[in-house]
Amino acid sequence: MSAIAADPDAPETDRLPVLSPMLQRLAAERATGALMRDRGTLYLADGQVVHAESPATPGIDVLLTTGGTLRHEGWWDAVAQAGAGHRVGRYLVDSGHVPGGALELCHLGALYDAAFFALAPTGTPARFRYGVAHWIGPVRPVPVAAVERETLRRREFLDRIWPDPACDSAPLLRTAHGTDAPVPARQRRLLELVDGVRTASDIAQALGRSAFHILVDLRRLAAAGLVEAVRAQPLPAAETPGRITLPEVTADPDIALLRRLRDALEAL
Amino acid sequence: MANTEAALKEAMSSIEGTTGVALVDYTSGMALGTLGGGKDFNLEVAAAGNTDVIRAKLRTMEHLGLKEEIEDILITLNTQYHLIRLLKTRGGNGLFLYLVLDASRANLAMARHQLKKIEAELEV
Numbered sequence A: 001m002s003a004i005a006a007d008p009d010a011p012e013t014d015r016l017p018v019l020s021p022m023l024q025r026l027a028a029e030r031a032t033g034a035l036m037r038d039r040g041t042l043y044l045a046d047g048q049v050v051h052a053e054s055p056a057t058p059g060i061d062v063l064l065t066t067g068g069t070l071r072h073e074g075w076w077d078a079v080a081q082a083g084a085g086h087r088v089g090r091y092l093v094d095s096g097h098v099p100g101g102a103l104e105l106c107h108l109g110a111l112y113d114a115a116f117f118a119l120a121p122t123g124t125p126a127r128f129r130y131g132v133a134h135w136i137g138p139v140r141p142v143p144v145a146a147v148e149r150e151t152l153r154r155r156e157f158l159d160r161i162w163p164d165p166a167c168d169s170a171p172l173l174r175t176a177h178g179t180d181a182p183v184p185a186r187q188r189r190l191l192e193l194v195d196g197v198r199t200a201s202d203i204a205q206a207l208g209r210s211a212f213h214i215l216v217d218l219r220r221l222a223a224a225g226l227v228e229a230v231r232a233q234p235l236p237a238a239e240t241p242g243r244i245t246l247p248e249v250t251a252d253p254d255i256a257l258l259r260r261l262r263d264a265l266e267a268l
Numbered sequence B: 001m002a003n004t005e006a007a008l009k010e011a012m013s014s015i016e017g018t019t020g021v022a023l024v025d026y027t028s029g030m031a032l033g034t035l036g037g038g039k040d041f042n043l044e045v046a047a048a049g050n051t052d053v054i055r056a057k058l059r060t061m062e063h064l065g066l067k068e069e070i071e072d073i074l075i076t077l078n079t080q081y082h083l084i085r086l087l088k089t090r091g092g093n094g095l096f097l098y099l100v101l102d103a104s105r106a107n108l109a110m111a112r113h114q115l116k117k118i119e120a121e122l123e124v
Helices: A021-028 A060-066 A072-082 A088-094 A100-118 A144-161 A185-191 A200-207 A211-223 A255-267 B004-014 B043-064 B108-122
Strands: A003-005 A033-037 A040-045 A048-053 A127-130 A172-174 A227-229 B018-025 B030-036 B072-076 B080-087 B095-102
Touching (some): A040 A100, A060 A072, A060 A100, A100 A144, A100 A211, A144 A211, A144 B030, A185 A200, A200 A211, B004 B018, B004 B030, B018 B043, B043 B080, B095 B108
Antiparallel strands (some): A003 A127, A033 A127, A040 A048, A172 A227, B018 B030, B072 B080, B080 B095
8 A cells, every 4th residue: 555645736727627636647547545635535446436535524324324224233233244344335235224226325425425525625735545445345436527527516506506605614603584485394404403503514414414415505594694604703812923833843744634633533 | 126227227118208317316406327318418407407496396385385295296398298206215315306208109197107116116
């Protein structure tokens, strides 16, 4: 297993939006491994995307168990039996825990959901570890081009609903505005979890719904004036001069890994 | 028990007059699988656009205070039928099957019946 570090992914141009030049290169060389970016990881096999994970999105385990398709015990049984062999997906179906169609759709949902966040613009270099496979195992591989196209479509879709991304990542607050139209049941359940602390990702975890679905509903609620982002408090002025600059320990800090660690710790 | 690809294939082959079929996630508008269509009928565009049709109908029902669920929606064009069947999923995720039929060859009652059967086999 080897690892390479790449230049920061180039920013998008207006003419040809390339989400990740590195991803396209890996697809062209039919690489197998894990592409770790600032906000998530894409797993490739033979240049196709086989799974994706992001700290911003509920994992396939949450989608399956919170959604009621699978009991927690069933999930842990599958991980114990088939996790080491990287065949959890296959085992879930073969053991009768989850119907094949349901697993496939849930897996695709989780994959595109995490890919949307993993491919978000970032200034942090991406890394690729050759040979790494995900324990979920083969379900339904998706071409890189399809993932990139769908990710771009989703960005445009969100901006068409409400062009302000403030609600996507900040803690959320309900506004005092009343509503002149009834709020759909699905959005109502989301609205009940908006408490000034939770973010879109927290709500997705709690409801066991894909984070992108939550963003779609949130932007609709924001457009209707029912939800707004909590504005960040400006830092007290006294803290700024007292900041300690840390010495550079290594010439090659794995920033993507550090950020993932931080996100994981925060999620505990 | 069928996976999505098999279910789409069955829809194409068993429902007379079908020229395209898509399984769509209606919150995101993403086609989770498509079959048929072709270059003069982009099923992915149709999938994304028809989520707005469902959303508009669901909103109207909320406004009216109707506590019913949509089983299917039929759109009749000059030479085509478009049939949208909302699926009941265990996870509560909104999915729908979108079927494009050639009006001269299709039997609507039969198509609706077959689609119901395919939904049951899909076990989503």
